[in-house]
Amino acid sequence: MIELTNVTKTYNGRLSPVHALQGIGLKVAEGEFVAIMGPSGSGKSTLLTVLGAMNSPTEGQVVIDGIDVYCLKSERQADFRHEYVGFVFQQLQLLPYLTAQENVLLALAIARLPKAEKVARARQVLAQVGLSGKEDRLPYQLSGGEQGRVAVARAVVNQPPLLLADEPTGNLDRVTGVQVLDLLKELNAAGQTVVMVTHDQQAAAYAGRSVSILDGRIVSDQT
Amino acid sequence: MRLIDVALNNLARRKGRMALLVLGLTIGVATVVTLVAITETMQADVAVKLDEYGANILIVPKANDLSLSYGGVTVASAAFDVGQLTLADLDLINTIKNARNISVVAPKLLSAVTLGGQQVLVAGVRFSDELRLKQWWEIDGREPATPDEALAGVRLARALDLRPGSELQIDGHTFRVAGILAENGSQDDDILFVDLSRAQQVMTKPQGVSLVEVAALCTECPVEDMVDQIAAVLPQARVTALRQAVTLRMETVGQLARFALAVSVVVVVIGALVVLTTMLGAVAERRQEIGLFRALGFRQRHIVRVILSEAALVSLAGGMIGWLLGMVAALVLAPRLANVTAAVVWDPLLALGALSGALLVGLLASLYPALSAARLDPTTALRSL
Numbered sequence: 001m002i003e004l005t006n007v008t009k010t011y012n013g014r015l016s017p018v019h020a021l022q023g024i025g026l027k028v029a030e031g032e033f034v035a036i037m038g039p040s041g042s043g044k045s046t047l048l049t050v051l052g053a054m055n056s057p058t059e060g061q062v063v064i065d066g067i068d069v070y071c072l073k074s075e076r077q078a079d080f081r082h083e084y085v086g087f088v089f090q091q092l093q094l095l096p097y098l099t100a101q102e103n104v105l106l107a108l109a110i111a112r113l114p115k116a117e118k119v120a121r122a123r124q125v126l127a128q129v130g131l132s133g134k135e136d137r138l139p140y141q142l143s144g145g146e147q148g149r150v151a152v153a154r155a156v157v158n159q160p161p162l163l164l165a166d167e168p169t170g171n172l173d174r175v176t177g178v179q180v181l182d183l184l185k186e187l188n189a190a191g192q193t194v195v196m197v198t199h200d201q202q203a204a205a206y207a208g209r210s211v212s213i214l215d216g217r218i219v220s221d222q223t
Numbered sequence: 224m225r226l227i228d229v230a231l232n233n234l235a236r237r238k239g240r241m242a243l244l245v246l247g248l249t250i251g252v253a254t255v256v257t258l259v260a261i262t263e264t265m266q267a268d269v270a271v272k273l274d275e276y277g278a279n280i281l282i283v284p285k286a287n288d289l290s291l292s293y294g295g296v297t298v299a300s301a302a303f304d305v306g307q308l309t310l311a312d313l314d315l316i317n318t319i320k321n322a323r324n325i326s327v328v329a330p331k332l333l334s335a336v337t338l339g340g341q342q343v344l345v346a347g348v349r350f351s352d353e354l355r356l357k358q359w360w361e362i363d364g365r366e367p368a369t370p371d372e373a374l375a376g377v378r379l380a381r382a383l384d385l386r387p388g389s390e391l392q393i394d395g396h397t398f399r400v401a402g403i404l405a406e407n408g409s410q411d412d413d414i415l416f417v418d419l420s421r422a423q424q425v426m427t428k429p430q431g432v433s434l435v436e437v438a439a440l441c442t443e444c445p446v447e448d449m450v451d452q453i454a455a456v457l458p459q460a461r462v463t464a465l466r467q468a469v470t471l472r473m474e475t476v477g478q479l480a481r482f483a484l485a486v487s488v489v490v491v492v493i494g495a496l497v498v499l500t501t502m503l504g505a506v507a508e509r510r511q512e513i514g515l516f517r518a519l520g521f522r523q524r525h526i527v528r529v530i531l532s533e534a535a536l537v538s539l540a541g542g543m544i545g546w547l548l549g550m551v552a553a554l555v556l557a558p559r560l561a562n563v564t565a566a567v568v569w570d571p572l573l574a575l576g577a578l579s580g581a582l583l584v585g586l587l588a589s590l591y592p593a594l595s596a597a598r599l600d601p602t603t604a605l606r607s608l
Contacts, residue, residue: 054518054601075522082520093515097236105224107519118224158520 001161001193002028002051007060009046009216020046021057022216028195030161033188035207036197043216044197045166051195052085052164053077065161082110086155088165088184092147094139100126100150101135107154125157126150129183145176152183156192163187165196169203181206226525229516230532237505241533244501245541251494252545252581253552256573258483260553261560264567265476279446280437281463282316282453284308308432312457316437319452327438329356332419334426334433336393339383345393345415347422350374356438357411363387364402370418372401378412391415396425491584498588502534506596510603517601530593531586538585539578546577 009021020043028034038044049055050062053069054077062069064084072080086107094103104122111118126135129149131142139147148168155163165184169177177200185206188194196207204210212220234241313328332347350367354360364387367374375385380403385391389400398417406412423429439449446464454462506513513526553567 049602052518075524078517078520078522080520081518085520087518089515089518093511095232095512095515097232102224102232106229106516109224109226109229109519110521110525115225154519 001030001032001065002026002195003061003063004051005061005063007047007050007057007062009043009050009055010058019216021050024060024213024216024218026211026218026221028193030193031188031191032209033185033194033207034196034209034211035204036195036211036213037199037201037204038213039199042213044199044213046216047213048164048166048195048197051162052087053080082158084160084162086158086160086163088148088151088155088163088168088180090167090170092151092171094147094150094154096139099136099138100131100142100146100153103139103150104154104157107157111158121157122153125153129153143176144172145179148172148176148180149183152180152187156187161193163192163194165194167198168196169198169200177203226528227532230529230536233505233509233529234533234536237508240501240505241537244498244537245544247497247501248494248538248541248581248585249545249548251490251497251584252542252577253549254490255483255487255580256546256549256577257552257556258486259573259576260550260567260570261557262476262480262483263570263573264553264557265479267568279465280439280450280453281465282308282435282437282457282460283433283463285459285461308435308457308460309430310432311430312432312460313435315456316435316453319449319456321439321449321452324449325437325439327352327356327436329353329436329438330419330432330434331436332422332426332428332431332433334422338391338393338415341382343379343383343415344410344413345417345422347419347426348416349419350416353416356436359407360411361405361407362402363405364400367401367418370421371396371398372418373398374402374404374416375400376404376412376414376416377406379415393417394425396421491580494581495584495588498534498538498585499591502530502589502592503595505533506530506592509596510599513596513599514601514603517599523597526597526599527593530596531589534585534589534593535582538581541585542578542581545581546574549577 004024004026007021007024007026008019011018011020024047036044036047046055050057051064053062053064053072056070064080067080067084069077069080095106098106101119101122104126105118108118108121113121123132123135126132129152131146131149131153134142134146139150142150151168155165163184168180168184172180181203184194184196188208194207196203198204209221209223211218211222308330310330313330316322316328317325319325329352330349334345334347335342336345337343354366362374373391375383379385380400383391385400385403387400387402391398391400398415398421404411404416417425423431437453439446450462450464454460516526516529550567550569550573557567
């Protein structure tokens with residue numbers, strides 16, 4: 001499913017280059033739930049963006065489903081993100097002026113599907129995450145956990161093979177965080193490949209595999 | 224949810240900013256529409272008033288040795304020996320390319336006769352055309368109603384002691400003076416005007432014409448073009464353009480049109496800058512949202528399409544409102560500022576121009592903001608990542 005070979009990412013820092021990722025090699029099989037752990041600044045979020053076809057590595061190769069992602073042209077990388085990757089962001093990134101259903105539909109805005117089918121899919125996936133009857137609520141009318149579930153629904157509505165989550169419980173209280181993690185676990189149980197970045201040991205425990213990063217290098221990989 | 228829905232949602236969410244943008248475009252479009260409408264109205268007004276300004280083309284036979292002065296212009300004199308121009312020639316004038324621009328064709332047959340022991344210039348005219356051509360004529364008495372009635376210039380009337388109702392004998396034909404022309408300082412003060420057909424009989428010049436005055440207006444082409452066209456169909460005639468008030472007024476209108484164009488260019492540039500800065504601001508506000516769109520797989524062209532759709536909708540609104548306001552302003556201002564009597568025309572082409580102009584300016588000015596939005600790095604835009 002995912003194969004990273006000698007991936008390096010270096011940023012131009014003010015004083016000296018910042019080596020965010022250094023020679024990362026990682027394989028993730030289809031249907032796995034992998035937690036990427038590490039302290040702040042360890043490079044785990046950079047790794048997630050590299051996996052999500054949003055951040056071209058300085059060196060190395062990223063192959064997902066047999067596609068060498070960074071050999072694709074910019075617009076094809078956008079297509080790849082649309083077809084292959086679903087994101088759950090730390091800040092959830094729900095648009096406050098759109099209802100729950102509209103936020104989910106946003107991920108289908110560029111899909112070549114009839115409007116009715118888009119709506120049906122959005123309602124189905126909202127039902128799947130337990131938000132039936134709340135489709136027309138704006139984000140502020142939903143609880144933190146419900147907002148998290150809308151974010152997950154938006155990430156999976158396009159049925160992407162890969163779900164990437166960046167600190168999905170980072171801004172949630174414990175109970176709400178657990179709800180979102182349970183949801184990710186459910187999706188994984190249904191066959192969804194999930195890669196989650198977290199610094200929370202309890203959150204990482206939901207994953208079947210835990211990869212630790214420090215200073216841009218993998219220091220442990222435990223199943 | 225489609226891309227256009229994303230654009231509509233954003234417009235609805237940023238009502239204040241977008242209303243300001245619409246206002247800016249409205250003011251720009253309204254200014255241009257007002258100027259264009261007033262200029263067009265003034266051009267129409269010149270056409271309406273053409274008759275009041277008299278002739279601006281003079282047609283005389285080419286080869287005559289004698290000359291006479293008429294209306295302050297020295298023309299070839301066919302006074303006593305006409306034959307090269309006929310009434311049939313008048314029909315040819317109406318076959319020229321710009322025939323629709325001809326307002327009045329006024330033929331004259333001139334002859335000198337002796338009345339009361341004095342040499343008098345008699346002009347045979349078609350009173351219907353002559354009175355249209357010389358709307359400044361003031362008549363003491365009334366307009367001639369029959370071919371045997373005449374109009375006398377005021378100096379001639381004084382010299383021969385003529386009054387309305389007086390009778391004159393010319394070569395055995397009796398003419399009754401229907402009216403006396405008020406003094407206007409021109410050659411007309413010395414002339415006796417009689418009916419053209421009767422003059423042709425009296426002077427035994429059937430179909431004969433000494434000269435033809437033509438009132439014409441060509442807003443798309445110089446009057447010299449029409450002179451050339453008439454000369455082409457009347458090779459035996461000398462055709463001359465007269466610089467009359469109408470020509471001067473047309474030049475004034477032309478200057479105003481150029482001024483309107485210059486102001487319009489400035490307004491369009493300012494409008495474009497307003498759109499540019501507003502859209503750049505809007506894009507800066509939406510960096511995170513655009514980053515989200517990119518993360519969700521929106522292509523760069525999708526982002527461009529969203530931003531340009533917003534710009535197009537705002538521009539069309541500005542164009543429509545601006546056109547309406549501009550027309551209302553023209554209706555109010557045209558009679559006051561430009562002293563025109565012609566009605567302001569609701570020209571659909573102007574409406575189309577206002578809408579398409581606003582759309583073009585809006586889209587062009589939004590292109591750079593749209594492209595810079597599309598080029599935003601999604602990871603930078605999504606600060607949480």
